[in-house]
Every structure is written in structure tokens, then in C-alpha cells.
Amino acid sequence: MERDEFTLVRDMLRAFATRFRSGSADDVKAQTRTDAQRALDELGLSGLRRTSPPAATVQECALLAEEHGRQPLTTSLLGTALLAPELLRLLDLGERAEPVHGDRPTVALAGDLRFPDRDAVGLVAWDCDGADTALFVHAEGRVTEHELGTPAPTADLLRGVRRASAEGRPVGRLTPGAHQRWQAYALVVVASELVGAARSFVEQSVDYARERHQYGQPIGSFQAVQHQLADATVLVEACTSATRYAAWCLDSETPGRALTAARVAKAEVNSSAVEAVYAGMQVFGGIAQTWEHVAHLYLRRVLVGATTLATTADLLTVLAAPEATR
Amino acid sequence: MDFELTEDQETIRKAVAGLLRDFDDRYWMEKDRDHAFPEEFYAAVADGGWLGITIPEEYGGHGLGITEATLLLEEVARSGGGMNAASAIHMSIFGMHPVVVHGSDELKRRTLPRIARGDLHVCFGVTEPGAGLDTTSITTYARRAGDHYVVSGRKVWISKALESEKILLLTRTAKRDEVEKPTDGMTLFLTDLDRDRVDIRPIPKMGRNAVSSNEVFIDDLRVPVEDRVGEEGQGFRYLLDGLNPERMLIAAEALGIGRVALDRAVRYGREREVFGRPIGMNQGIQFPLADALAHLDAAELVLRKATWLYDQGRPCGREANTAKYLCADAGFTAADRALQTHGGMGYSEEYPVARFFREARLMLIAPVSQEMVLNYLGSHTLGLPRSY
Ligand SMILES: Cc1cc2nc3c(=O)[nH]c(=O)nc-3n(C[C@H](O)[C@H](O)[C@H](O)COP(=O)(O)OP(=O)(O)OC[C@H]3O[C@@H](n4cnc5c(N)ncnc54)[C@H](O)[C@@H]3O)c2cc1C
Numbered sequence: 051m052e053r054d055e056f057t058l059v060r061d062m063l064r065a066f067a068t069r070f071r072s073g074s075a076d077d078v079k080a081q082t083r084t085d086a087q088r089a090l091d092e093l094g095l096s097g098l099r100r101t102s103p104p105a106a107t108v109q110e111c112a113l114l115a116e117e118h119g120r121q122p123l124t125t126s127l128l129g130t131a132l133l134a135p136e137l138l139r140l141l142d143l144g145e146r147a148e149p150v151h152g153d154r155p156t157v158a159l160a161g162d163l164r165f166p167d168r169d170a171v172g173l174v175a176w177d178c179d180g181a182d183t184a185l186f187v188h189a190e191g192r193v194t195e196h197e198l199g200t201p202a203p204t205a206d207l208l209r210g211v212r213r214a215s216a217e218g219r220p221v222g223r224l225t226p227g228a229h230q231r232w233q234a235y236a237l238v239v240v241a242s243e244l245v246g247a248a249r250s251f252v253e254q255s256v257d258y259a260r261e262r263h264q265y266g267q268p269i270g271s272f273q274a275v276q277h278q279l280a281d282a283t284v285l286v287e288a289c290t291s292a293t294r295y296a297a298w299c300l301d302s303e304t305p306g307r308a309l310t311a312a313r314v315a316k317a318e319v320n321s322s323a324v325e326a327v328y329a330g331m332q333v334f335g336g337i338a339q340t341w342e343h344v345a346h347l348y349l350r351r352v353l354v355g356a357t358t359l360a361t362t363a364d365l366l367t368v369l370a371a372p373e374a375t376r
Numbered sequence: 377m378d379f380e381l382t383e384d385q386e387t388i389r390k391a392v393a394g395l396l397r398d399f400d401d402r403y404w405m406e407k408d409r410d411h412a413f414p415e416e417f418y419a420a421v422a423d424g425g426w427l428g429i430t431i432p433e434e435y436g437g438h439g440l441g442i443t444e445a446t447l448l449l450e451e452v453a454r455s456g457g458g459m460n461a462a463s464a465i466h467m468s469i470f471g472m473h474p475v476v477v478h479g480s481d482e483l484k485r486r487t488l489p490r491i492a493r494g495d496l497h498v499c500f501g502v503t504e505p506g507a508g509l510d511t512t513s514i515t516t517y518a519r520r521a522g523d524h525y526v527v528s529g530r531k532v533w534i535s536k537a538l539e540s541e542k543i544l545l546l547t548r549t550a551k552r553d554e555v556e557k558p559t560d561g562m563t564l565f566l567t568d569l570d571r572d573r574v575d576i577r578p579i580p581k582m583g584r585n586a587v588s589s590n591e592v593f594i595d596d597l598r599v600p601v602e603d604r605v606g607e608e609g610q611g612f613r614y615l616l617d618g619l620n621p622e623r624m625l626i627a628a629e630a631l632g633i634g635r636v637a638l639d640r641a642v643r644y645g646r647e648r649e650v651f652g653r654p655i656g657m658n659q660g661i662q663f664p665l666a667d668a669l670a671h672l673d674a675a676e677l678v679l680r681k682a683t684w685l686y687d688q689g690r691p692c693g694r695e696a697n698t699a700k701y702l703c704a705d706a707g708f709t710a711a712d713r714a715l716q717t718h719g720g721m722g723y724s725e726e727y728p729v730a731r732f733f734r735e736a737r738l739m740l741i742a743p744v745s746q747e748m749v750l751n752y753l754g755s756h757t758l759g760l761p762r763s764y
Contacts, residue, residue, distance in 0.1 A: 273659035 051106050056113075059106075062093055063117050063127075071121035074342045075207055083124045083210070087180035090125040096154070099136040102143065108235060112242040112297035116290075119246025122347040124208045129156030129177025132239050137185055140232055141193060144225040150195050151219065152183030157236070158196050158214045163358045165189075165233065172213075174202045176358075179210040186218055191229040194218025206354040208347060230305035234312035237359055238300060241293045241312070241319040244355040248323035249290065251348040252282045255330035262335075275333055282329035285322040292318040310369070310376070317365040320356040327352050379680075381447070388447050395424050396455035401728045404457055407586035408731055411578075413539050414464050414586050417457065422494025427468040432476060435488035441687035442621045445469050446628035446679065453632025456728060459735035460586035462629040463535055467498050470621055471544065474614040475566055478606035487542070487566060498566070499540040501531045501592060502615070509748050511546070512558035512612065516594065518547040518565070520608075525549075525565070525599045531592040533742070537576045538588040543569050545599075546615065549608050564611035567603040583734025620696035621686060622743060627679045627699040630707030630739040634672045637707075637732040641665055641714035644727075648719075661717055668710040675702035694757045701749040704739040711736035 051059070070086040072078050095114065098106035106114075111132050118127045134155045159165070161172030168189045175184035175198050184196045199213035224232060256279055259270030269275050296311035303311075331338040331345050338345035356362070368376050381389070399417050407414045421427060430445050431437025438444075449469060453462045468491050475484060490496035507513040516529025527547055537543065543566075550561030569576070575593040606614055642665060645656025655661050679702075682695035711732040715722035722729050740746050755762040 274663055277660060 051110055056106070056110055059093075059095070059110075060114060060117055063095070063114055066090060066093060067118065067121040067123055070125065071123060072208065072344070072347065074344060075347060076342070078124060078207055083179055086123065086125050090127060090131075091154075091180060095127065096131040096135050099132060100139055102139055104136075104139065107297075108238060108300040109294065109297045112238055112294065115239045115242035116246035116249070119243035119351070120250035122208055122344050122351075124179055124210065126156060126177040126179040126181060126210060128239055128243060129175075130154050130179075130181050133157045133177075133236055134181075134185055136235055137187065137193065137232060140224055140228040141222045144223060144228050146222040148219065148221055150183065150185070150221055152181070152195065154181055155183045155185050155195065156181035158184035158186035158218075159359070163211075163354070164361065164364065165236075165359055171216075173216065175212045175214040177209055178212050181210075184212075184214045185221065186214070187224065187229070187232060191224040191226065193221045193224065195221050204354060206350045208351065209354070227305045230309045231300065234296065234300055234305065234309040237309075237312040237316045238293060238296045240355065240359055241289070241316045242297070244319050244323045244352050245286070245290050245293050247348050247351050247355075248319075248326040249286045251330045251345070252279065252286055252326050254344075255279065255282075255333040259333050269333070269335075278329045278332060282326040285326040285329075289315070289319040289322040289326075306376075310373075313360070313365045313369055316360055317362050317369065320362045320365070323352045324356055385444060385447055388444055389451050391424070392426065392448055392451040393455060395420055395426075396452065396457065396461075399455065399457060399461070401456055404460055404586070405725060405728065405731065408460055408583070409585070409725070411585045411588070413588075414457070414460060417461055418464050418494065421452075421465055425492075427465060427494050428488075428492025430470050430476075431472065431488050431492045435476075435484055436492040437488065441683070442470070442624055443680075443683040443687050445621075446624050446683050449625055450628040450632040450635075453629045454636045455632075456636055458633050458636070458728075458732055459584040459629060459738060460731075462632070463584060463587040466625065466629075467500055467536065467544075468492075468494070470618070470625055471498060471500055473618040473621065474544070474564060475605055477617060478564075478610075478614045479566070480602070482602060483566060483605065496542065497536060497540040498542045498544060499534050499536040499569075501534050501537070501543045501545040503533045504530060505532050509745060511615075512552060512562070514546060514548060514562070515551075516545075516547045517551075518549050518563055518599065520549070523601050525601070525604070527565075527594055527597040527599055529594050531594070533579065533589050534576075534592045535589045536587055537569065537590040537592050538578060540569055542566055543592075544605075546611055555609075559612040561609050562611040563608050564605040564614050565599050565603050566605055567597075567599045570597060573597040582737070583731065584738060620682075620692050623696040623700040623749075624679060624682050624686065626739055626743060627675070627682075627696075627703035630700075630703040630736060631672060631676055631679060632707075633732050633736045634668070634675075634703070634707035634710035637711040637714035637729055637736070638665060638668055638672065640727070640729055640732075641668075641710075641717040644714075644718055644721075655717070655719075664713045665717065668706070668713050671702070671706035672710060675699065675706040678702055694753065697749045697752045697757075700739075700744065701746055701753075704736075704746065708733075708736040708740055 066089055134157055156175055156178045158173045159176045160170035161174055166189050173186055186194050186196055196214040196218040202211045202213050204211045259275055260268055262269045292315040296315040299308040299311040327349050334345055337343055428437030429440050429448055433439040449462050472491055504514045518525040518527045545565045547563050548561055549563040552558050555561035573595055574597055577591045578588040581589060645661055646654055648655050679699040682692050682699045685692035685695055714729045715733045718727055718729050721727050754760045
């Protein structure tokens with residue numbers, strides 16, 4: 051995209067996010083979810099990665115995912131606008147067997163929200179607000195389309211997750227290169243949203259440290275508070291850099307290298323984003339322990355996010371293996 | 377529950393602290409710098425009658441327990457002597473344990489009173505280039521030839537070998553692949569380090585330089601059968617008896633270093649003024665030191681529990697390992713924070729904290745690494761499958 055064009059898209063998303071953010075867990079209701087999703091769909095972002103060459107780079111999509119992560123939002127930007135369209139685009143490059151039935155698919159994951167292994171069971175449709183079907187990439191690259199079922203339990207109060215039908219219609223098969231690219235892209239997009247969440251939450255806690263007074267002075271004047279926030283900022287910068295670099299790799303490098311960079315990024319995010327949100331919560335003190343406060347919405351997002359697609363243990367194990375066998 | 381030290385234990389602490397007051401920072405700085413064994417310190421401890429603290433009374437010692445021994449070594453490290461001081465006497469304090477328990481009466485009469493008096497220096501030879509934590513893979517071999525053994529092999533890291541007359545030496549009398557269990561076939565000797573048959577070369581190292589650690593090349597060393605500790609083939613088991621107390625002693629030494637490092641940091645934090653006020657007024661300085669204090673205090677409690685259990689004759693593997701783990705960690709962290717508190721001066725040898733830092737680092741590795749402690753707790757205490 052041209053720079054101006056991208057800025058425009060990002061500003062639109064930012065304005066949307068400010069308008070539809072959940073101010074507290076009690077704001078999360080069926081009607082508000084539907085309204086928010088409709089408003090997001092109207093921005094037309096699902097076209098960004100649907101064509102080849104795509105209208106937006108991975109780096110641009112990653113920045114949009116970060117932007118979306120900054121606010122507590124129930125909407126599916128990742129599943130329906132960034133991930134499923136890219137999957138269909140990658141399929142078009144390989145063996146695309148059948149057309150999909152859904153108008154607006156999202157993606158399906160193994161029941162534990164990770165990339166599936168060979169005998170994955172209990173599929174779930176992930177990030178499925180506004181979605182009508184879900185596309186599932188099997189361990190060996192085959193892709194099937196699944197019907198959505200009842201809501202599935204999740205600790206992330208914002209994210210829509212439903213059970214998906216066990217049997218799926220065949221859609222096609224990813225080539226090995228496209229499969230690597232798919233995994234890398236999914237890791238980067240999910241990691242980016244968590245980066246946005248951690249960055250925004252730390253910024254909010256910095257603001258709070260300026261406003262909140264104890265012992266006649268802002269709590270941010272206490273070094274112990276300052277240092278925690280400085281450490282948290284370092285963590286946020288670390289996971290931001292790793293994730294943006296992985297996005298750049300997807301635009302510029304081979305799928306294998308991009309996948310390695312994406313795994314590094316997700317592993318970094320899994321620990322840094324969680325640590326940063328912990329630090330922010332400590333600074334908010336007691337108020338962050340209340341149901342009304344947004345802190346737990348962020349905490350839930352990063353905690354569940356850290357186990358989504360790939361856990362740190364999954365990632366470190368592959369990263370420790372010799373490159374040829376990954 | 378009773379957290380009070382007994383009157384005798386309190387006396388030990390005070391007496392040792394008093395005895396060592398004259399060995400100041402300059403003394404230890406110079407010994408460390410010159411790689412010189414602290415003879416004067418050693419003589420003072422020996423003359424005070426402290427070396428035989430755990431040696432049975434019938435062999436000229438005091439026959440006290442591990443609680444007293446740990447208090448002694450903690451105080452020694454805490455005096456500012458750190459590991460230079462502790463290592464100079466460590467082997468005398470408890471290292472003879474396998475001999476006390478399993479040695480022949482003749483061997484004990486020949487050696488223990490001299491240890492207690494201080495005129496016999498002994499080192500401990502276990503580690504080899506190919507056998508660090510995995511002790512049963514040692515290859516130093518003792519071949520029986522009539523009334524003596526002939527020993528050849530190579531040891532590494534042997535502390536104080538340079539200064540020692542004798543070595544408590546672990547060997548194999550049967551190769552690892554000839555025995556049923558890898559722990560079988562190992563034999564322990566307490567014998568002379570005959571310089572004609574043994575070549576000793578100090579290893580240049582990062583700290584604790586007043587006491588050497590050495591490569592020891594043993595070439596056909598003749599060892600009389602009388603120098604064997606206990607029975608042939610049982611050496612590993614004899615060492616195992618001493619493992620828990622060894623961990624506690626090391627823990628005590630780490631604790632002592634941590635305490636003295638923290639004391640120095642607090643003193644500096646009060647005295648040093650930057651931006652018009654004492655640096656200790658900053659939370660960024662004060663909190664890490666307060667945190668170090670809390671960790672040292674917690675680690676000390678586990679150590680006290682471990683030594684109490686041992687002296688009661690109760691099982692103490694869990695506590696001994698935990699004490700080593702926590703004290704080594706707390707001691708090093710305190711030394712690290714003390715160095716940071718001193719700013720640039722922390723890096724200079726003018727203040728002792730750099731020395732404490734270098735010495736405190738050692739206990740995270742030797743005689744048993746933090747990782748091996750976790751292996752112990754993971755498999756023995758938690759009952760998880762052994763990982764190696
Ligand atoms: C200053 C100094 C003085 C010493 N004095 C003496 C002495 O007087 N007498 C003597 O006999 N020895 C002495 N030693 C040796 C000391 O006991 C060994 O260094 C120690 O046992 C570690 O062995 P290693 O160095 O061979 O490490 P290795 O056994 O090679 O271990 C290397 C690393 O691998 C890790 N590791 C190994 N196995 C495992 C496992 N199964 N699971 C997880 N991690 C593992 C260790 O924790 C460590 O981090 C001394 C050492 C030093 C540095």
C-alpha cells in the first residue's frame with residue numbers, strides 16, 4: 051500500500067477501536083458484539099490478503115493486528131479478515147479443489163487452540179464473531195471447511211470461540227512451502243495482536259502511575275514503580291521487534307526462514323507480553339483486581355494468547371532442533 | 377519450635393568472629409592477589425583449637441555436630457575472608473568424615489589428631505577431566521600389588537593439593553564396565569601426595585586465589601594397603617555418607633559471603649552521597665538489598681533445619697540440597713547486588729565486594745551444581761523419573 055493509504059486504513063481501524071472498545075467485562079453483550087463486528091466488516095479489511103499479489107504486505111497486516119490488540123475488542127479482525135483470506139489465497143497457489151461454502155469463514159484450530167498434530171480432536175472455530183464457517187489446516191497441509199457449533203468455553207472473555215463440526219468438506223491442500231508460510235503468517239498475526247495489547251496496557255499503567263497519588267506524591271515518583279514500568283517497556287520493545295522482524299521476513303525471505311523468525315517472535319511474545327501485563331497490573335494495585343477494570347481483559351487475552359497456536363515449550367523444542375529437521 | 381542457638385553455639389560464633397577480627401580486607405586482598413595460602417589465618421584457627429571441631433574427642437577433636445561446624449564456617453566466610461578463608465580449612469572441618477566413620481583405628485590414630493592440631497593438610501581428589509558431576513565415570517585406577525596398590529590417573533580441580541601432604545583419593549579398583557552397578561568398584565584412600573610420583577599444577581582461575589585448585593597427574597603412585605579407607609570397592613558409598621553435610625557446609629559458606637557482602641553494601645549505601653543524598657535513600661538501591669536480606673534469612677532457616685535434622689540422625693537429603701540451592705543463590709545474589717551498589721568502585725579491588733562476587737559465583741557450580749540439586753529434588757523428593 052502507499053504510505054498515505056495505509057495511514058488512512060490504520061486511522062479508520064483506530065477510530066473504530068476507540069468507539070467499540072469494551073470499557074469493562076460487563077460491556078461484553080451479544081448485541082454489542084454484533085454491532086461491533088458489523089462496523090468492522092464495513093471497513094472491508096478482508097480484501098487485504100485475498101488477491102495475489104496481496105493488497106497489503108504482511109508488515110502492514112501485522113501493524114493492523116497490533117492496533118486491534120490495543121483495545122479490548124470482541125471483533126474478529128484476525129480470524130475472518132486477516133487469516134482465512136490469506137489461507138484461501140495460499141490455496142489458490144496450490145491445489146484448490148473445491149470452492150468454500152461460507153461467505154465469511156474464520157479459521158479452526160485443535161481443541162487446545164494449538165496448531166493440530168496428526169490426531170487432533172475437538173476442533174474449534176477460533177475468533178469467529180461474524181463468521182459462518184471455519185477452515186482447518188490439517189497437520190499434513192490438507193484444508194477442510196467446517197460448520198460452526200455451540201460456543202466453546204474460553205478464558206478470554208472477548209474472543210469468540212465455537213465448537214466446529216468433526217467432519218469437514220475438503221477444500222484443497224497447501225504445498226509444503228505454502229504450509230510453512232501459513233504457519234509463519236498465523237504466528238505473526240496472533241503475536242502482533244498480543245504485542246498491541248501489552249504495549250497499550252503498559253502505556254495505560256504509565257498514565258495511571260502519573261495520576262495516582264499516595265503519600266502526597268504520584269506513585270510513579272517511587273523508583274520501584276518506575277523501574278517496573280521501565281522493565282515492562284523493555285519487554286514490550288523486545289517482543290515488538292521480534293514480531294515486526296518476522297513480519298518483514300514473510301514479505302522478504304524464504305518460507306523456512308520466515309517460519310523460524312515467526313517462532314522466535316511468538317516464543318518471545320509468550321513470555322514478554324505476559325510479564326509486561328503482570329507489571330502493569332502490579333502498578334494498578336487493588337483496582338486491577340476488580341471485575342469492572344479492564345486489566346483482566348488484557349491479562350486473559352495475553353495468557354490465552356500465549357498458548358494459542360504454539361506454546362513456548364512447543365516453540366523452543368523445534369527451535370532447539372537442528373535446522374534441517376524443523 | 378525453638379529458633380534460638382544454644383549458649384555454646386552462640387559462643388562459637390562470637391569467639392570465631394573475635395578471633396578473625398584482625399584479618400582485615402587488606403589481608404585477604406593481598407593473599408588473593410598474590411595467590412598466597414593464608415598461613416597466619418590458618419595458624420590462628422588451628423591455635424584456637426577449631427580445626428578439630430567435628431573430629432571425635434578420642435582423636436583430639438571436640439566431637440561437635442554439623443550445626444556447630446556450619447556456624448563456624450559461616451562465621452569464617454562472614455569475617456570477610458570469604459571462600460579464601462573457608463576453603464583453607466574446609467577439608468579439616470568435615471572432610472575427614474569418611475575416615476572417621478569407615479577408616480581403621482590405626483589410620484585414624486595416624487591422621488586425625490594431626491588434622492585437629494593443624495599440622496596435616498589434606499585435599500580431596502574426586503573430580504577428573506572426564507568425570508565432573510558424574511562421579512562414577514572416574515578412571516583413576518588402583519591396582520593391587522601385594523601389600524600395596526599402584527595408582528595412576530589424572531585428577532582436576534583439586535583444591536589445596538599444592539599445600540597438602542595427603543590426599544583423600546577416590547579411585548577405581550574395578551572398571552565401570554566390569555561391575556554390576558556403576559557405583560561399585562570404587563575405593564577410597566587417604567595417602568601421601570608423593571611429589572616424585574605426582575605432578576601438581578595450579579589452574580589459573582577466576583577467584584578464591586589464596587587457595588590453589590590443581591591438576592594432579594598421578595603416575596604409578598605406591599599406596600600402602602593401610603592407607604585404604606574401609607573396604608575395597610566401597611569408596612563411593614563412603615562418600616555418599618558425607619554428601620549431605622558437605623552441602624550444608626557449602627551452604628553455610630555461601631550464606632556467610634552473602635551476609636558480609638550485604639553488610640558492606642549497606643555501609644556504602646549509607647556513606648556514599650550522589651545527587652546530594654546517600655545512595656541508599658533510592659529505592660533502586662534499597663530494595664534490592666532488602667530483597668537480598670529476605671532471601672538470605674529464608675535460606676538460613678532451611679540450613680538450620682537441615683543441620684538440626686542431621687544432628688538428630690534424621691533423614692535430611694531434601695533439606696540439605698534445598699539449603700545448598702537457596703544459600704548459594706542468595707549468597708551470589710547478595711554479592712552481585714553489593715557490587716552494583718558500589719558502582720564503579722565495586723569493580724575495583726580496593727573494596728572487597730568484587731572478591732566476594734567472584735567467590736560467591738563458585739558455589740553455584742561446585743561441589744555440586746544448582747542443576748544437580750534440582751535433579752535430586754526432582755527425582756528423589758518429587759518422585760519424577762530421573763532425567764539423565
Ligand atoms: C574452584 C573449584 C574448586 C574445586 N575443588 C575441588 C576439589 O577440591 N576436589 C574435587 O574433587 N573437585 C573440586 N572441584 C570440582 C567440582 O566439584 C566440579 O567442578 C563440579 O562437580 C562440576 O563438575 P564439572 O566442572 O566437571 O561440570 P560438568 O559435570 O561437566 O557439568 C557442566 C554443566 O552441565 C550441567 N549438568 C551436568 N550433568 C547434568 C544433568 N544430569 N542434568 C542437568 N545438568 C547437568 C552442570 O550442572 C553444569 O552446569 C572444584 C571446582 C572448582 C571450580
